[in-house]
Amino acid sequence: MARWRLSRRKLLFLSVSFTSLLLFLHLPSSPHHFAFSPTSSLCNSRLHRISWTHSPSPTWxxxxxxNCDFQRFSSGHxxxxxxxxxxxxxxxxQARLLLLALLRLLLDPAQVSNVEPDLFRRHSDYQLTLPDRGIKIDFVWAPYESNITHLLRDIQLTPRYPDLLILxxxxxxxxxxxxxxxxxxxxAQIKRAAESLFEQSISLHPHMFWLGLPKLVNSMLNTEEKKVKMTGTMLEAYDREVDMRGILNGSSGPFMLLDIGRLTRGCGKHCTLDGMHYHDxxxxxxxxxxxxxxxxxSQ
Structure with a gap:
């Protein structure tokens, strides 16, 4: 499989397929204002500004x-x-649910129904390839931070690094x-391992994302142990550690935050059945x- 680069894909869009891309993405006509206005950094900070409606089911x-032309991605795009x-x-x-959402975007509903039981097999890894698009997808069951640190160190020993890391x-x-x-x-250990991977990837840096913790609705958690230990106060303390340890790119860390906490707070407690896992x-x-x-x- 050829080494993938988003910048290469963008250049392809802006040259051979630029006209069709404008129709597909509703981009402005000038490539100097590619999709985002007024500045990329400003728009990046606004990505989580989501509005929710709940009739008949949650939509966003x-x-x-x-003033940022964010795109609702189609399967083809x-x-x-x-x-x-x-x-x-x-x-x-949470990582399984995020990956399932990506598969719902890439696959048709029948294919998703076929892969979902294997993806959600308890405490197991999962792998899928899409040969027609050259896409390789891996899920690694890594419930503890030490699991992720070991995974990042193991990746450094391989000849090829992932293009997109979601942890x-x-x-x-x-x-x-x-x-x-x-x-x-x-x-902090994860940060050091990720920075080392980033440095060793030379010019082909992987895109790295960190999944924030969801809002926990304590009264809906399904065991007494969870209700005692997984409180709102404890969640706030864990979120503070993410901010303090500098793993996010806002504090010069390697990861862009996917703020599941903000999204789940916006969707609300009627979007969860067990106080922890939320609506698709x-x-x-x-x-x-x-x-x-x-x-x-990529800009």
């Missing part, structure tokens, strides 16, 4: 007043953007270890935020 849209890419997601059930953890740590400071120290629309929004961020980053 971007706030049109923010997502497939073209990711053509030739190796996508690696690692983490717990996240914290729920298992909160339930089974219940120590924000310990969680923060583990995040939440993860669909996160996938579109991720893909738009990749376009912004």
């Amino acid at each position: 849209s971007w706030d049109k007043s923010q 997502a497939s073209e953007l990711l053509r030739g890419a190796w996508i690696l997601a690692a983490g717990d059930s 996240g953890s914290g729920l298992w740590h909160m339930l089974h270890i219940t120590s924000p400071s310990h969680y923060g120290a583990a995040l 629309a939440v993860y669909d929004a996160a996938v579109n935020i991720m893909l738009n961020s990749m376009l912004i980053e």
